[in-house]
Amino acid sequence: MKKLRRQVAASDRDFPLSPDGSAAELNVESVSYRWPNGTLALDQCCLQIPHPGLWMLVGSNGSGKSTLFRLITGLLEPQSGSIRTNHRVALVFQNPDHQLLLPSCGSDLLLGMTPQADPHAPGHRIEKLLGDLGLSGMASRPIHTLSGGQKQRLAIAGALASEAGLLLLDEPTALLDPSSQRNVLESVQKLCRSTEQPLTALWITHRLEELDLADGAACMRDGRIDPWMTGSKLRDHLQCGRSGS
Ligand SMILES: Nc1ncnc2c1ncn2[C@@H]1O[C@H](COP(=O)(O)OP(=O)(O)OP(=O)(O)O)[C@@H](O)[C@H]1O
Numbered sequence: 001m002k003k004l005r006r007q008v009a010a011s012d013r014d015f016p017l018s019p020d021g022s023a024a025e026l027n028v029e030s031v032s033y034r035w036p037n038g039t040l041a042l043d044q045c046c047l048q049i050p051h052p053g054l055w056m057l058v059g060s061n062g063s064g065k066s067t068l069f070r071l072i073t074g075l076l077e078p079q080s081g082s083i084r085t086n087h088r089v090a091l092v093f094q095n096p097d098h099q100l101l102l103p104s105c106g107s108d109l110l111l112g113m114t115p116q117a118d119p120h121a122p123g124h125r126i127e128k129l130l131g132d133l134g135l136s137g138m139a140s141r142p143i144h145t146l147s148g149g150q151k152q153r154l155a156i157a158g159a160l161a162s163e164a165g166l167l168l169l170d171e172p173t174a175l176l177d178p179s180s181q182r183n184v185l186e187s188v189q190k191l192c193r194s195t196e197q198p199l200t201a202l203w204i205t206h207r208l209e210e211l212d213l214a215d216g217a218a219c220m221r222d223g224r225i226d227p228w229m230t231g232s233k234l235r236d237h238l239q240c241g242r243s244g245s
């Protein structure tokens with residue numbers, strides 16, 4: 001435990017952390033979780049997101065990334081430790097077909113929207129959400145006519161419809177071709193850099209080239225997360241490891 005705290009502090013210069021986590025976008029403090037079959041998925045895991053932006057997690061299969069997401073969204077309860085955020089949290093999965101429920105883009109977004117005081121406002125809000133994800137004018141488009149990348153961007157718009165401030169994306173580009181992958185990644189990066197209301201996104205990936213767009217990146221192993229570093233530094237580090245193995 002002491003060792004882990006020291007590791008986190010080692011990144012303070014590049015990624016200054018809040019001493020008690022109260023000023024952080026997300027504070028995961030020493031969380032452990034064991035599945036009923038005995039697998040220890042998270043082992044006193046610590047993670048602090050110091051400010052809005054695009055934050056990425058990499059890690060080998062089974063290192064605990066998706067379990068961590070389920071804990072942050074509240075689908076699972078930590079068995080020890082704590083998770084704090086002041087944001088509404090939304091989750092985006094690898095396959096948008098598992099997330100899009102209604103036949104048209106507009107109706108699907110409406111489903112996820114928080115009720116508004118002004119009954120005429122939903123149309124504006126839908127257009128804003130579609131525009132933010134590069135889907136302007138598509139409110140009445142049937143979902144089955146969208147490309148994979150467009151569907152994923154609609155799924156992200158749907159997640160944001162609930163006014164979530166913390167977006168968790170679990171390998172959102174794994175099923176996409178390189179051009180759609182780039183499009184989805186750049187759309188989320190733009191939302192995270194908004195001067196008006198910057199989003200906080202935590203993005204899981206196995207595609208190392210995506211790390212270059214991250215504001216910070218970290219590696220998860222055996223249920224724990226290493227300190228933040230720049231995305232390009234982590235990419236170099238992992239690529240050296242891969243080519244050397
Ligand atoms: N529902 C479950 N029941 C039992 N064990 C589980 C369950 N889900 C995950 N695990 C185990 O918990 C550990 C962490 O799994 P998790 O899915 O969080 O890893 P991951 O980092 O997301 O992996 P991947 O990169 O393959 O998606 C693994 O050993 C996995 O087998």
Ligand SMILES: [Mg+2]
Nearest residue numbers: 065066067170
């Ligand atoms: Mg996973």
